[in-house]
Amino acid sequence: MRMGSIAPAATAPITYEETALRPARLQWLKLYMRNKGAVLGAILLLLWGIVAILGPSIAPYDPMEMLSRPRRPPSADFWLGTDLLGRDVFSRILVGSQISLQLGLISVVLGGVPGIVIGLIAGYAGGKIDTLLSRVIDALLALPSILLALVVIAALGPSIRNVMISVGIATMPLYARLVRSSVLTIKELPYVEAARVVGNPTWRIMIFHVLVNAYAPVLVLSTLQVGNAILIGSGLSFLGLGAQPPTPEWGLMSAEGREVLNRAWWISTFPGLAILSVVVACNLVGDGLRSALDPRMRMEK
Template structure:
């Protein structure tokens, strides 16, 4: 009898990383507040990119004839004490605010993660030295430390980014150190080390990918702190300099007209509140979604 060949379907095993990402996304979707925060952040990013090309007025154009005008069909958010359109300035200032937040958090994350992972992996005297430096930085309130740094460097947009980035370093370093201490005790790390892998390979190939979850959550939450701190520095006159349409500086200008033209301070203040709230609620939802205890 002729032999018959049976072809069984070949099934590809699911990628663990893809499945893990799907599970995180599924849990994140269940958190309605986090979804709203995520959409708001996406909206802010899109507006900061394309919004400046469609604003009705030049953010620096002065019109003293129409100064301190209230909200109207022509000027949606009114005008400031120089007659500049507040809506156009807020749209242009959104890109500045997100620019400060992103790059200051990036600086803090890169330096903090490097210090934290080296401290947690090697331990000993190196761990003690790095953590004592972080303790010194943590001894100062965040806004006070940033204020001291930017006072030394001088008031400018780039110096604000540097100062906020430096005061963000200890938070990343301590979180990454704690996660690294747990990961380095796992058996597969000992196996990789026994096979002759270098410290560099172990750290960046095996340890770092396993501590990314707390880094991502901390970066998201830190964005809100960075935006708030940068706005505070600009409010004190140590951040973006006039006529840059930075929200903190706009809020500082509007405080002199709180009773006569409250809209001058109201709209920049609301913009800061909404952005900070969006990053906070999205970061909280992301933290819950990435929590290993919630995995099924």
Template sequence: MAQMNMGQTEAEGNSDTKESSLWKEAWKRLLKNRIAMLGLAIISILLVVAIFAPVLAPYDPLKTNVIQRLKAPSFSHWLGTDDLGRDILSRIIYGSRISIQVGVISVSLALVLGVTLGVLAGYYGGWIDSLVMRLIDIMLAFPSILLAIVIMAILGPQLSNAMIAIGFVNLPRFARIVRSSVLSVKEEEYVSAAQSLGSSDFRIITKHILPNCLAPLTVQSTLSIATAILEAAGLSFLGLGAQPPTPEWGAMLSSGRSAIQVAPWVVAFPGLAIMITVLGFNLFGDGLRDALDPKMKD
């Protein structure tokens, strides 16, 4: 019994050492990627802006002033005002909080559900695999935005419901990634050794299989946050996500489209905020993918 425990501990130690070395090498490669560092800088600035929004915002994002409506950018209002006289810069700053919240919560939901389904399908196979993958195929048959709209029509137009809808439509990506990783990893010798030593399925999955899925999941999570922010803005633009007067970027685009000809800054700056944010997460995600690819050489 002692020999079995020693063998199991040794196998786990070797696996942990291998994972630690992989992440150290990946970090070194990531630091050398200037494009990825640019994306990380954009994300870092976004986080700082979101955290210190009350300090950085010059005005109350919800306070209206009809006298100041549709004012062009000036020293008093750097990005101008909207159709209700609200400061656009302040609303964009507070909108960063909502975008990060939507991205993190919706992707976390997709990650938890997708990993669970992917592990069940890949590890146990058989009818469980067939059932899960057919459900995933059905979901992938619909355009993601259309599926999100259908879910929002059922749940109702609300930001929290938008997070649920976005998490649900992003679930298949994580499920397929985890399933393919599990199918590959479960054939490795250290997994067979753990099974022969009497380890439970839960222990094998958590100690041996899931750690080997972290690299592709990390990359997909980063890229999915960008997708989630974009999808949330699309739902809010259609009136299905954040509701007025919430300072959400997509809702700002929707409310400002009627004044686009006389005050183009009303939609230009929120659109620019969405573009820069999505670009930052995509650049960093692409850099992570390259850094975590063992085939990449310095």
């Protein structure tokens, strides 16, 4: 090279790991899209989400108004028939989708946020703190979810808001146990130790180095728990401990027609099918996410 010439700027070589990382980021999405059941579940959940948002505006009738004679079978005027008070079942299902989906989502948030925090603290701190929190989690897990929700409802009283709280409390130990087990493994990895060595504060390590790498099982559990929360909430409403009349909640609608099931089957059947479709869709999406995000399953594929 001659004197006075300007050398070109040196560029760092692109390693194989860097080139392989870019497609790997979308690999889970490709695997998910290959699962026809998971795609069907996502489409079904998306449709129900749109219905929940647009429910009051697309419902053909007022869900609270007595429009016709009671127990009218499905017809051109009333697609899914009328209930015991002459209200349109189809309109009540559309509007009730807001309540049921909100119940599932809010219950998961109420149970997931404290559960994740408890599991993160227990797994990362260890020692006596881990022992104490683990015993509390074990005690809550010893009670079935529906029984724990019934205890909370008995203390707070029957209402849809209290159902959300009770279902959230019932799901909290599931998140705590899952996150704790993930944190116990992640905190021993070399990059976490490197973060400690360079002087990162504990809270930063817990959030940005440990918790962000435990998102996959939490996401799968949250998807499954939305359907489970809707199922438990509908069951409580069916027993008269959740939503109260005249609220168009699916579980309560199913309960209203149980005494005339042999003569007016549509009153309970169609709300029950709505519950079934959402719960099945959540399970399909959760199974698809688990297959796509689990490294062991990706290696098998």
